[in-house]
Amino acid sequence: MELRQLEAFAAVMSTGSVTGAARLLSRSQPAVSRLVQELEAEIGYALFTRHGPRVTPTEQGFLLYEDVDRALGSLQQIHLRAAEIARGNAQPLLLAATSALALGLLPQALRRVEAQTGAVPIQLRSASPEQVVHAVLSGAVQLGASSLPLEHRGLEVHWIGEMPCxxxxxxxxxxxxxxxxxxxxxxxxxxxxxxxxxxxxxxxxxxxxxxxxxxxxxxxxxxxxxxxxxxxxxxxxxxxxxxxxxxxxxxxxxxxxxxxxxxxIPFVFGVVTPQAKPITPPVRALIDALLAAASALPHFVQHDASAHAALLRTLYGDDRGNDHDDQSSDAAAGDDSPS
CATH class of the missing domain: 3.40.190.10 (Periplasmic binding protein-like II)
Known part of the structure; x- marks a missing residue:
């Protein structure tokens, strides 16, 4: 596969037509069609069904697009980061959080951090709990905030919070x-x-x-x-x-x-970073600011990170808690099934 092929495929998916993709990429329509056809020949299946000038993604096309979109997004981040390094800019905070924490906690915490350190570049991704864990484990982000379970090998849990629904x-x-x-x-x-x-x-x-x-x-x-x-x-x-x-x-x-x-009805959540990786001062400040922001909310209770397994047993019962611990180990070994 070539980057130009993936860009052409993603552009057709986004615009819904080869013509629109050609305009988006500043290429000719035949060139975009050829790149998509070369990609289809490379992978061995059709990504679109053709209806004259219009195209419709196949089921395989939708499935592949999820990974291609993430890969192109990562490449774009690398490109932007390379330019920032050339300009001497500070490293951005790369964050992933479930929608609850992204909406209800991170804005206040980031405001606290910037009040102390000044404005910093921020990239915040809102995702499912499973995707937040994967983003931290893969190193795509520096910090994740999500509901439990979070006890995966490769994650450092900094603190756990509990509040009633x-x-x-x-x-x-x-x-x-x-x-x-x-x-x-x-x-x-x-x-x-x-x-x-x-x-x-x-x-x-x-x-x-x-x-x-x-x-x-x-x-x-x-x-x-x-x-x-x-x-x-x-x-x-x-x-x-x-x-x-x-x-x-x-x-x-x-x-x-x-x-x-x-x-x-308890809601339990925590903050994690990649294990065995140094924590930068802005990330450390954000960990503390998240705890301070959570502590200001009604009925917040802080738990030590070591209480993770006991909290799972409380939430799900002994059997369910043990199942989650097993799944956490499987995920760390390469099983991406939801936990």
Whole structure:
């Protein structure tokens, strides 16, 4: 494979046509078509189906694009970094975080860092917990912030935080009058929550099941992969959102009330860096600033990094905790399956 072939393929995927890709790359249309055809010949399968001047990505094309996009992005970062080194610029902070921490914690922490050290270049990637871990393990970023589990070989966990989940609802909702929303009251309401069954959703379902209510059997349940989406749905009056607290407190939407639940559903998260790599002063300052920003939020409890395994057993039960520990070891050995 050649870089020009991958660039042509990515450009066609992004623009939806060979003509648009040619304009984007400042190349001729026949040249872009030839580069894509050479790439298809190299890999042995079609990336697009042709309909005259229009093209449609094949399933294999969509799958390959995910990796090509990441690779081209990394090359672009190298190009930019090379130019920064030539100009004598400071190394940027390369960060990856789940959307909850990227929205609810990192902005305040970065503001603290820049107040102390001045402005620094920042590259922040929002990703799933599994992708955050992979980015740190691969060295693509200097620091990751994510929910547990984080106990993979090759990661250094600096601190772990715990906060109870909250109910987010319209400010004029009758439940907003409660200081703490009764869990039993949610049995009569439409719930909005996360779709990932192995993290927050797992604990919510288990807690409601112990109270004699299983939302998994409710047709009215709304699932989403974003806390911001859940807040917007709650603001529209479509239900009560049960969410992790970082987004609810750190990036609240106007017109919503945030209330604790009368039953603790813990949300546990941590900060990690690549193991056996030196930590630069800006990264160290950010680790401390993240802890300070989290400590300012309601009901925050700090745990030592050594408490990771015990916290997993508390969250998932003995068997589930052991399973996560095993999966963490597998991932470190090269298994990229979600944990």
């Amino acid at each position: 909250v109910a987010v609802l319209r400010h004029d909702d009758p439940l907003a009058a409660h200081e703490a929303v009764p869990l039993q009251a949610l049995a009569q309401r439409r719930l909005i929550t996360m779709s990932n069954p192995f993290r927050l959703r797992h604990r919510l379902d288990a807690t409601l099941a112990r109270a004699g209510h299983s939302p998994a059997r409710r047709e009215a349940l709304i699932e989403t992969n974003s806390s911001v989406n859940a807040q917007a749905l709650a603001r529209a009056g479509l239900g009560v959102a049960v969410l992790e607290p970082l987004t609810a407190y750190g990036a609240p939407l106007e017109g919503l009330a945030v209330r604790p639940l009368d039953t603790n």
